[in-house]
Amino acid sequence: MSGSSVAPPTVGVLDRRFPPVIALVSGSLALAIGGGIFMAATFPDRPPLALPVALLAVSGVLLTVAGVFTARLHDFAGSTFRTVFGWTLLAYVVQAGMIGFAFVHNHARGRPLVVLCLLLVLFAVDVPFLVAFTAARYALPPSATS
Amino acid sequence: MAGSLQGPSGPGRLDAEERPVVQVVPVKGLWIVGALVVLLVVAIVEDWRWALGFFHVAGGGLWTGIDLFVGLVIGPILGRLSIPARAEFSARFMPKMMIIMPTVVLMTLAAGFQLAVNLGNLEPGSVNHDWLVASFFVVGIMAVIALGLLEPANIAVLLEMRKPAPDGAVIARLMQRFVYTAGILGLLQVATLVIMTRVATQ
Numbered sequence: 001m002s003g004s005s006v007a008p009p010t011v012g013v014l015d016r017r018f019p020p021v022i023a024l025v026s027g028s029l030a031l032a033i034g035g036g037i038f039m040a041a042t043f044p045d046r047p048p049l050a051l052p053v054a055l056l057a058v059s060g061v062l063l064t065v066a067g068v069f070t071a072r073l074h075d076f077a078g079s080t081f082r083t084v085f086g087w088t089l090l091a092y093v094v095q096a097g098m099i100g101f102a103f104v105h106n107h108a109r110g111r112p113l114v115v116l117c118l119l120l121v122l123f124a125v126d127v128p129f130l131v132a133f134t135a136a137r138y139a140l141p142p143s144a145t146s
Numbered sequence: 147m148a149g150s151l152q153g154p155s156g157p158g159r160l161d162a163e164e165r166p167v168v169q170v171v172p173v174k175g176l177w178i179v180g181a182l183v184v185l186l187v188v189a190i191v192e193d194w195r196w197a198l199g200f201f202h203v204a205g206g207g208l209w210t211g212i213d214l215f216v217g218l219v220i221g222p223i224l225g226r227l228s229i230p231a232r233a234e235f236s237a238r239f240m241p242k243m244m245i246i247m248p249t250v251v252l253m254t255l256a257a258g259f260q261l262a263v264n265l266g267n268l269e270p271g272s273v274n275h276d277w278l279v280a281s282f283f284v285v286g287i288m289a290v291i292a293l294g295l296l297e298p299a300n301i302a303v304l305l306e307m308r309k310p311a312p313d314g315a316v317i318a319r320l321m322q323r324f325v326y327t328a329g330i331l332g333l334l335q336v337a338t339l340v341i342m343t344r345v346a347t348q
Contacts, residue, residue, distance in 0.1 A: 026294040033286045040259070041279040043268055084301065095252060098183070102256050105190055106263050127293045134298030135305050138316050 021133050024066040029126040031059035035119045044106060052115050059122050070133065077139035085132035089124065096124035175245045186253055190260050198257045205253030206342065210335045212247070217332025221325040229314040232321050237307055240300045255285070267345065274345045281341045288334050296327040
């Protein structure tokens, strides 16, 4: 190439490197589902809450770390992320609500219900997060579209 | 990130005339989903044994059958198609999956949980309790794979195809993920079949 300016190296959409957001949120989802399985397996008895609470806490931490990583990303298709996240969240709030309803209808009460609802909140946020991040990860970032 | 980002170009790029119009979620089908969810809620509230059995058996049969067929028949065929052919198939196939699969899964699980409670199968002393817990684990693994890998790939493919110049290489990579995860889900469904036939005959 002639001239004084040197073109920056091009990076394909497939070659971009991201922090392990997908792994973190998948881990969070697996723990939330694991907690839900434990609660369902001990239903209708009142389950010991130590294990589900521990799973809930670690799942929440993983999701939070993934959220921080995502918020710190530069040159990320944030608008794609937000749009896909919003619509998918709507669908998964219905799904999680239906699962919660099945437990409430069968007389789940008190602290077990609170823990279950929090696990469902994580489930309802994890899945849209995964979908939105995957969509945004393959979308062209602002620097490529401007 | 250093360097500029390369847009879709070269052999992976799909020409406009090769691409059908893509709708991520077929809006016309949402009323069916809404009606099924309302019927499901009514069946649970009223404890309609027949309706719960219908939702669980019909939903579970569809879920298992679709997973097996897609994972073990459609998936391997799809993996051998050219990228434009995969893209065209996906554009017509995946929006339908986006609406069918969450609905049949919701029907199966919600009705199944209610049936298990009503029949006493979740009681610790029930002969079916351990089998049901095993089925929870299988469903849990399937959920993580389907929701963590397969569904995001489906939606990302559809969004990629809505772009003015979709990148065939991106679609190919995401479709590869779809093919593998659908195969694993198909195999896990065999475990579900074993467990459920066992529960039904004890």
